[in-house]
Amino acid sequence: MTPYEILAVDPQQADDQIVRRAYLELVRRYPPDRFPDRFQAIHAAYEQLKDERSRLEYYLFDRHPGISLPFEVLREERGDAGEQSRKPPDFNHLQQYLRQWMSR
Amino acid sequence: MARKKKKSRARSKPPEEQLTIEQLEARAAENLEAGNPRQAVKDARKLCGHDRERYESLLRRAGVALVDSLLLNGKVSQARTVFASLGNLPPTPECDALTVRLARETGDFAAAAEAAARLLTTAASDDGGDSDDRSPLLPADVLVLSFAEFPPSQAAAHPVPAAELRQVHRALALICEQSYDEALAAVRGLGRHSPFAHWRLFVKGLAAFYRGEDDKARQAFERLPEMGSWLADAASPFLLLLLPVDDAHCRQLAKDEERLRAACRLAGRSELAEALPRANYLWMTGRYRDSFRFLRRSRIGFPAETPDVIGSLTRFYYNAAFLLEDEAGERYVDFLFEEAEKSRGKNPTLMLRGIRLVALFSEGFDGEEEAVFSIWQDFLFCYQTSCGRNPRLASLVYAHVGELFARTEEAQTGINPFLLLGLPDPVGEQRYILNPEMAEKCFQSAVKEDEWNRLAWLSLLNLYDQAGWKSKRNRLLDEIVKRFPDDKAVLVRAGAGCCDRGAWDKGRKYYRRALDLDPRDRALQERFILAVTRLALKQAVNGRLKRCFSLLDEVLAIARPEMDHFNLGSSYLLGRWSVFFLLAAENDHAWDCFEQALKQAPNEPKFLYFFWLYALGRGIDPRSLGRLEKSLKKMFRSADIAAALELLEVFEYCLLLVEGRDEDEGFMPLLEKEEKKLRRLLTRVVRRADTDQVVRVAEYAVDDAVTGRGLFRACLRRLRSLDSRSPYYLFYASVAEVAKKKIPCNEDIDSLRHILSLAEETRDQVFIARVKKHLEQMEAVVALVEEIKSHGDGLTDFNHLMDDFVDDHEGESDDWEPDFPPPPGAVQVPPSWLDSHRFGSGRSPDKSDRPNKEVPPPPETPSLLDLLDD
Numbered sequence: 025m026t027p028y029e030i031l032a033v034d035p036q037q038a039d040d041q042i043v044r045r046a047y048l049e050l051v052r053r054y055p056p057d058r059f060p061d062r063f064q065a066i067h068a069a070y071e072q073l074k075d076e077r078s079r080l081e082y083y084l085f086d087r088h089p090g091i092s093l094p095f096e097v098l099r100e101e102r103g104d105a106g107e108q109s110r111k112p113p114d115f116n117h118l119q120q121y122l123r124q125w126m127s128r
Numbered sequence: 129m130a131r132k133k134k135k136s137r138a139r140s141k142p143p144e145e146q147l148t149i150e151q152l153e154a155r156a157a158e159n160l161e162a163g164n165p166r167q168a169v170k171d172a173r174k175l176c177g178h179d180r181e182r183y184e185s186l187l188r189r190a191g192v193a194l195v196d197s198l199l200l201n202g203k204v205s206q207a208r209t210v211f212a213s214l215g216n217l218p219p220t221p222e223c224d225a226l227t228v229r230l231a232r233e234t235g236d237f238a239a240a241a242e243a244a245a246r247l248l249t250t251a252a253s254d255d256g257g258d259s260d261d262r263s264p265l266l267p268a269d270v271l272v273l274s275f276a277e278f279p280p281s282q283a284a285a286h287p288v289p290a291a292e293l294r295q296v297h298r299a300l301a302l303i304c305e306q307s308y309d310e311a312l313a314a315v316r317g318l319g320r321h322s323p324f325a326h327w328r329l330f331v332k333g334l335a336a337f338y339r340g341e342d343d344k345a346r347q348a349f350e351r352l353p354e355m356g357s358w359l360a361d362a363a364s365p366f367l368l369l370l371l372p373v374d375d376a377h378c379r380q381l382a383k384d385e386e387r388l389r390a391a392c393r394l395a396g397r398s399e400l401a402e403a404l405p406r407a408n409y410l411w412m413t414g415r416y417r418d419s420f421r422f423l424r425r426s427r428i429g430f431p432a433e434t435p436d437v438i439g440s441l442t443r444f445y446y447n448a449a450f451l452l453e454d455e456a457g458e459r460y461v462d463f464l465f466e467e468a469e470k471s472r473g474k475n476p477t478l479m480l481r482g483i484r485l486v487a488l489f490s491e492g493f494d495g496e497e498e499a500v501f502s503i504w505q506d507f508l509f510c511y512q513t514s515c516g517r518n519p520r521l522a523s524l525v526y527a528h529v530g531e532l533f534a535r536t537e538e539a540q541t542g543i544n545p546f547l548l549l550g551l552p553d554p555v556g557e558q559r560y561i562l563n564p565e566m567a568e569k570c571f572q573s574a575v576k577e578d579e580w581n582r583l584a585w586l587s588l589l590n591l592y593d594q595a596g597w598k599s600k601r602n603r604l605l606d607e608i609v610k611r612f613p614d615d616k617a618v619l620v621r622a623g624a625g626c627c628d629r630g631a632w633d634k635g636r637k638y639y640r641r642a643l644d645l646d647p648r649d650r651a652l653q654e655r656f657i658l659a660v661t662r663l664a665l666k667q668a669v670n671g672r673l674k675r676c677f678s679l680l681d682e683v684l685a686i687a688r689p690e691m692d693h694f695n696l697g698s699s700y701l702l703g704r705w706s707v708f709f710l711l712a713a714e715n716d717h718a719w720d721c722f723e724q725a726l727k728q729a730p731n732e733p734k735f736l737y738f739f740w741l742y743a744l745g746r747g748i749d750p751r752s753l754g755r756l757e758k759s760l761k762k763m764f765r766s767a768d769i770a771a772a773l774e775l776l777e778v779f780e781y782c783l784l785l786v787e788g789r790d791e792d793e794g795f796m797p798l799l800e801k802e803e804k805k806l807r808r809l810l811t812r813v814v815r816r817a818d819t820d821q822v823v824r825v826a827e828y829a830v831d832d833a834v835t836g837r838g839l840f841r842a843c844l845r846r847l848r849s850l851d852s853r854s855p856y857y858l859f860y861a862s863v864a865e866v867a868k869k870k871i872p873c874n875e876d877i878d879s880l881r882h883i884l885s886l887a888e889e890t891r892d893q894v895f896i897a898r899v900k901k902h903l904e905q906m907e908a909v910v911a912l913v914e915e916i917k918s919h920g921d922g923l924t925d926f927n928h929l930m931d932d933f934v935d936d937h938e939g940e941s942d943d944w945e946p947d948f949p950p951p952p953g954a955v956q957v958p959p960s961w962l963d964s965h966r967f968g969s970g971r972s973p974d975k976s977d978r979p980n981k982e983v984p985p986p987p988e989t990p991s992l993l994d995l996l997d998d
Contacts, residue, residue: 111396
């Protein structure tokens with residue numbers, strides 16, 4: 025997961041103000057006392073993008089893959105979407121899903 | 129021949145028509161028994177032709193067995209046809225079980241609801257045989273998946289399962305409506321022994337998953353396999369999103385593309401459902417390039433610098449090269465570079481990511497710096513072409529490459545047995561800068577591109593420092609200070625630079641400015657005080673007393689009267705000034721200062737001893753301190769172990785002051801004399817020391833193990849008398865033993881490992897670290913000895929090795945050259961450590977081991993020797 029994804033900031037439009045605003049918004053939503061892991065990830069992302077130099081350094085010299093296998097991208101929650109990316113299916117889809125796995 | 133055989137076999141068997149009814153009946157039963165249901169069905173059909181009423185049950189039994197066998201072999205459609213041809217079967221448990229199993233395979237759950245309900249109620253009345261066909265789990269699942277009411281024919285007789293089925297359906301519907309609490313409430317009534325109990329767990333997992341309570345969800349889903357339900361399979365895509373990625377079960381699940389496809393949809397990433405599972409599988413099987421290609425062709429917009437999963441995948445595919453093993457990594461990077469080359473002018477992400485990766489990857493190879501430089505230049509060109517000029521980005525790139533060229537490397541000096549044995553190395557570590565000219569060029573380009581790139585300026589300054597290019601360094605410092613007048617780090621560097629060249633006053637001013645920016649920085653306070661101290665010494669020697677007084681006021685404004693600290697404590701500073709006034713022959717002022725210091729000293733004996741040593745070091749005639757000498761003699765006579773350790777602390781601090789000074793100044797012999805006195809005292813008092821105190825003294829005297837002096841032996845005796853089985857005694861005894869033998873062996877290593885295990889029980893972290901370090905050194909030496917044994921003429925080579933080493937480097941100091949000179953253009957870093965290891969023979973080689981934590985300056989602080997060295 026990239027720091028841009030964590031903060032839900034478009035790399036093309038990122039500037040200090042946008043990054044700061046996104047960071048504060050997320051910190052408000054995920055305070056460190058209730059979401060320590062999430063907060064840590066958000067803070068680390070902010071540190072990587074907080075000013076132009078950091079953003080350029082990230083762009084140029086970042087060597088961390090972020091994940092160890094491609095499918096792990098599914099496991100990360102986006103900064104803005106958060107829980108929204110996990111929405112239960114409608115009842116028909118759930119029926120289909122269960123029947124599909126039953127007859128597998 | 130074959131025909132003949134066939135004929136003969138045909139002759140040996142009676143024709144079908146000739147079999148009697150009894151024979152047919154027996155054969156059908158035999159086939160049914162032997163697990164050959166197809167033949168049994170054939171025979172039963174013939175028998176039905178004779179007497180349908182009598183043999184219909186046999187036909188059905190055979191048919192049921194055939195369907196069962198076909199289902200087991202995965203021939204679902206054939207099983208379905210045979211089952212249909214059997215007509216209306218009586219509702220026996222076997223037939224119901226078959227109906228349910230067929231429903232599971234065909235997905236026609238509604239048709240099997242009646243049979244499932246019968247099975248469920250039968251199983252419940254049989255008191256839950258939960259194996260094979262009697263298990264109520266499958267019928268319960270079929271009933272749930274029929275998504276219909278409990279069959280009315282049985283609902284009245286069995287109201288409990290009917291109600292439970294309704295609860296499960298209701299809970300699933302509520303999950304879809306995001307009413308998780310209500311869903312959990314709906315299944316709360318399902319008991320542990322209910323045939324629907326596993327559905328309660330599944331609903332619990334679903335609710336937790338969609339709420340984002342991953343731990344709870346994982347725990348619920350992980351319990352499903354224990355219950356023996358197929359629901360565990362339905363929960364596996366959820367587990368893929370929940371289990372730790374290094375979990376073996378998770379990795380196994382991730383290889384199944386269908387599961388992963390389902391996981392994509394569950395995670396709300398349906399757009400990846402077609403591409404990601406295959407790409408993931410290819411990656412997991414080591415087909416990295418195919419995996420990349422597959423994603424690229426799958427029209428999901430990969431690669432891209434976007435703040436979404438595609439961005440994450442892009443980051444992964446370009447940076448994962450650093451995780452791959454050497455050869456695979458190189459092949460993968462080559463492939464991405466080819467892709468980058470192909471996409472020049474077409475796809476900036478592919479091109480820039482590819483070139484960037486090659487540059488970063490090449491940095492891992494020695495001697496590739498020039499190549500790396502040209503790749504980065506290519507990157508900058510491509511960036512400019514596709515995204516426009518960006519001077520800040522260019523500045524960062526140049527500074528980065530500059531750091532590569534400015535790396536210092538250890539000169540190859542061959543085997544150094546002194547270092548391996550942990551002894552003071554008479555030559556010191558030799559380092560050289562890889563390519564200072566190129567580094568300078570890069571840093572200059574960096575600051576030219578972006579003149580506010582402060583770190584690039586400081587890197588250039590570091591380079592000049594390390595290369596010893598002093599005039600360039602000084603000019604640059606002035607320029608940097610003008611450019612960044614309010615930058616603490618810059619001011620500190622400027623101050624250090626000035627002090628380094630003896631411009632104490634200028635250095636003091638820079639430190640003052642830095643202190644104004646951050647008055648509470650303790651390391652900076654020490655730097656400032658030390659600069660002022662040196663300046664005051666100079667002023668005193670030149671007879672400028674007024675200035676000397678004003679400088680004293682400056683340091684006292686920062687000093688801490690209550691602190692027993694050699695650099696920050698007021699008493700120690702006043703003591704220094706007292707010595708300065710003695711040097712200026714201003715005895716009245718000197719003794720005034722001394723009295724003040726004595727009044728403020730938190731620890732009088734320590735202060736007195738410090739003053740004595742400092743005065744001697746600064747060349748004060750000991751006879752002029754006669755009264756003090758008498759008090760010290762008295763102090764030495766009456767000192768106990770605690771007092772002796774304090775004196776040792778003072779002495780070690782003064783040793784730090786001595787380092788770097790030339791022997792002909794007369795300072796060293798005086799200190800050697802003092803050391804002898806101190807050793808005598810320690811040898812006397814260590815007999816009454818506790819373990820911690822003996823260990824402290826033993827650490828100071830550890831070199832005696834090699835030189836055979838008495839203090840270390842006294843420590844060993846005391847440790848043995850305290851506890852001869854303690855790891856402390858065993859450790860230092862082992863050190864002495866190895867030093868006696870000169871060459872350690874494998875038995876010594878084993879013994880040290882045993883001591884380490886004992887040390888770990890003490891939980892004395894400092895001691896554990898000490899034993900570990902020693903063990904590592906011994907292992908290195910033993911490995912070296914083994915190597916010599918295997919290659920050379922035997923162990924005698926090692927004995928000669930140290931002698932040769934000393935002979936080779938005898939008399940060398942600054943003009944020392946390594947056996948293999950550094951590459952052309954390399955500048956050797958001046959060995960600042962060199963002279964510091966020439967004093968005496970009874971000193972510990974590693975100052976960091978010593979317990980006096982206040983003396984060593986912080987990393988960015990210039991060492992005391994730098995400041996106090998003439």
